[in-house]
Amino acid sequence: MxxxxxxxxxxxACTILSLVVLQTKPVIIFGGSLLSLIAFGLVSKEQFLGSISNPGLVTLILLVICSLGIEKTRLLRLLAAKIIVRNYRSTWFRLFGVTTFFSSILNNTAVVATLLSPIRNNPHHYASKLLLPLSYASIFGGTLTLIGTSTNLIVNSMFMESTGESLSFFSFTAIGMILVVCCGTVLFFCQRFLPDIEQSKASSEGYFIDAKVVQGSELIGKTVEGNGLRHLESLFLVEIVRNKHLISPVSPSEVIQPGDRLIFCGDINKVLQLSQFSGLEIFAEKNGSLHSNLTEVVVRQESIIVGKTLKTTGFRALFDAAVVAIRRDGEQVSGKLGDVEIRSGDFLVLAVGDDYKTRTNINKNFLVVSGVEPESRINGWRAWLAVGGFITTIACAALGxxxxxxxxVLLLGGLLFAGCLTTNEIIRRFPIDIWLIVSSAILLSTALVNSGVVLMLGNFFNQFNDPSYIYLSLILVYVATWLMTEFVTNNAAAALMFPISYTIATGFGVAVLPFVMAVAFAASGSFISPYGYQTNLMVFNAGNYKVNDFIKVGLPVSIVYAVIVLSFVPVFFPF
Incomplete structure (x- = not known):
């Protein structure tokens, strides 16, 4: 050789092995692969520049950025208010329909983030009966169009690099519609397996807020009852940390002492009530940012703060933000906020500083859920421009x-000139991880061609002329991509499996589209693991689910999903 x-x-091989072992660091792994290819001279300078400026990849980046304009409007929030009604079946179908439709043209993470709070706080139904269907519906919706999910666009960018052609806007629609109807039906009947989890005050509004009693506070020397700390609206004093000792439950007759850390549980929107007590200090308030810029985020699995405490991470220096409150899976977070070890999936409420918007590491460490700083919202004619411009652009592209x-490009220019988006917002939300992963995967695919590996594999598969081997290979490609999606990430699975599937197709001497579509659909088929897809992780925490809940509902959905894809891909995209 x-x-x-x-x-x-x-x-x-090292890239795949590293992704399996180091699941939380795909950007570092793909970056290392890219540097290795360049260092060993396996790709040319022109090929490197071509990979990072691939038209399909640039389209994906622009689509993510332009969709930020819609996120800043009230459109999805207004729809969310109309979804929840008293009848569960009606609510379920409304939720499924709205989520599926908007996920076909918008970032499904943003769709799920917008609908999380209304579902979690609705007075009629268990949130656990609706949140997992919300995530799955967003995945189904992503399979409907070329722009429905990043995996479709990643596959298209690599397809364009290999063939010079692009998939059409509706290439995925026929099979996607079958998936929406059939998998949606299975999901509806499987909702009986979802748990009935009562949203108690500690779980539905379970943010834990740490406030310190400073010297000279009017609270010192008085009891909890006497200070009125038991009569706050939607905030509950659950424990006191005193000289490294925990007092819980807190007695009404407990006397407040200097240096006490009062741990409240409740509705984060009511946190400003604590400002009425002289000498009760929240860190974020001390730094002057509590009253205006509250932002709710979810800690990503690959975040650098996972496994560390807030005290040891240098949180403010990293993000120019202070953690006001934390919530985790409905379980009680005990002790001082600074001593809590952060886990992936934790919900944090941040009080952000002036430089927060310019930090490029926010999107790498957190999923922004809600409460984006007030100045970032748009309304009036700007909102109409953001929504109307986006829909018009997508419709014109779909119609050719x-x-x-x-x-x-034209839409982004219009959004910037109109003030719907700012350069700081684009820099902060720029999907650099997707850019690096896809461009590295394209470059790796090019290296496989340059080195003759594709030719060798093609000659190997060319020995097998039996049509049954072709379909068997299609099944193996689907299963391998699906496993990588569940255990690594969907984007990495699509990027790595594309060159393999393309090589197998050319080796058999058959059309490449069946294998390309198998990779695209399999990379979106994450239903069993709460960690395989961002929306699954978000509802996993918000709904207080267990992994077993995903398996009970997700397994039958995954089976039906796979059967439909493997049955209809050869029909709509013949070998």
């Missing part, structure tokens, strides 16, 4: 009136 082929295969890439 030539040296170039050996080195390319070694880098490819304008190229999607060109339309998005």
């Amino acid at each position: 030539p040296l170039d082929a050996f080195l390319t295969l070694a880098i490819f 009136v304008v190229d999607l890439l060109e339309g998005l």
